[in-house]
Amino acid sequence: MEKRLETEMHDTIPLVRALGLKVAQSKDGSVVFNAALTPNINDKGCAFGGSLASLLTLSCWSVLRAHTWAQQIPSDIFVHTSRIVYIAPIWADFTVHASLSSQALRLFTETLTAKGKAAAIIRAEVRAADGVAATIEARFVAKTPDSADRQ
């Protein structure tokens, strides 16, 4: 699943190539990215907040994308709202960890299958040498191709 997620993102989202992320792990309900500092540096020499926002958002999306693939539920998955807290500057390569409980994942899948639309709130964090450097809490919405409510 790691390779499939990485290829899908690199092939369909041009910005992902600039972020230089690697999918280090994808298990049901969790995803880990490796990210290098160099392509994500800012004017102060530490990690750019916009890069962190992109990577955190993508990691949450990846949890739902990998799960809907595994469950064979064709769907589009959109971010709806997000709250990001930047805790400390990052001066080296870092990782991004997103996860959703199996209970929340099951509710998401059941609702998506039954109603053609479902939402989930996912949390992720950036980990650097000194610990957690940024967090996100994001609400995502998924819709199946036959949903009447597609945007």
Added chain:
Amino acid sequence: MEKRLETEMHDTIPLVRALGLKVAQSKDGSVVFNAALTPNINDKGCAFGGSLASLLTLSCWSVLRAHTWAQQIPSDIFVHTSRIVYIAPIWADFTVHASLSSQALRLFTETLTAKGKAAAIIRAEVRAADGVAATIEARFVAKTPDSADRQ
């Protein structure tokens, strides 16, 4: 100021080159970016939420960066927290508009000069063909080089 902001961002933040943004306008307290859809597209063919998060964050940073340049206050400016709402998918080129009231800008400048550190909450929005497509409310912190509290 438009050219200076654009050059500074392109030269110091690699991801900005991938975002393909142009600084269309920079007045005191407001900044407008032009952004093309193509470099910011996602797997669904509309604008990638991570690109929007980056562009919205950068537009807010640019308001404070341009203002501290104009006021000749050397400082580093960091994003601290942000709340993003994604309202509608974007299927064409778009603009990003950030602004801060002159009163808030004056308070920010006075505090930064007096204490070596100041914060401001800035709002920005993405505008597409059908109106506002995404919004951010972000808190930024600025510090002068001689601040004792530098990270």
